[in-house]
Amino acid sequence: MTNAQKWVTVVLAAFIFLFILSDILKEDTIIRHDDFQNYGTGEFNEERSQDAPGLALIKQNGCLACHGQDLRGNPNLGPSLYNAKKHWNRDKLINYLRSPLDYSRDPRFAEYKNQFRNIIMPSYENLDVKDLGTISDYLLGLQGE
Numbered sequence: 001m002t003n004a005q006k007w008v009t010v011v012l013a014a015f016i017f018l019f020i021l022s023d024i025l026k027e028d029t030i031i032r033h034d035d036f037q038n039y040g041t042g043e044f045n046e047e048r049s050q051d052a053p054g055l056a057l058i059k060q061n062g063c064l065a066c067h068g069q070d071l072r073g074n075p076n077l078g079p080s081l082y083n084a085k086k087h088w089n090r091d092k093l094i095n096y097l098r099s100p101l102d103y104s105r106d107p108r109f110a111e112y113k114n115q116f117r118n119i120i121m122p123s124y125e126n127l128d129v130k131d132l133g134t135i136s137d138y139l140l141g142l143q144g145e
């Protein structure tokens, strides 16, 4: 072998090595992707999927922090949502969630303002209207006081 041939061999070997290495790394990411997909079907998700879609969205969006873990209200932070069905229909409730301030002139809300001092019901206009519809359906379907 001449020197030039040795170099060609070394460079070729390096290429083959890199090629195999990149292939291994590629497979590695694919495996990780599969792992990630498995999380979706794992226990954690099964636990969550027991929630109705509306309740899952309510939990995801932090409503429980103010309206109570059972949605029956928190004395300082927010009213029970079991009353929603008395006061709203689906369209109005979606509008309310998008823009609560539009409804602040209602005398009922003057009382809330007094009871929940300094707490502001956030506007959820950033949420998909479909999701707000799902939340509204859930709230309007709550049975009991």
Ligand code: HEC
Binding pocket: 058, 061, 062, 063, 064, 065, 066, 067, 077, 078, 079, 080, 081, 083, 084, 087, 097, 100, 109, 112, 113, 116, 119, 120, 121, 122, 124, 135, 139
């Ligand atoms: C930071 C606390 C807070 C969070 C978070 C919050 N709310 Fe409220 N919510 C309030 C307060 C306080 C009121 C009372 C009205 C007011 O002050 O504007 C209220 C009022 C309401 C009402 C009207 C109740 C009635 O009697 O008509 C509904 C419905 C409602 N919230 C739903 C939700 C939903 C759904 C979420 C989550 C997507 C949510 N809220 C998140 C504080 C909160």
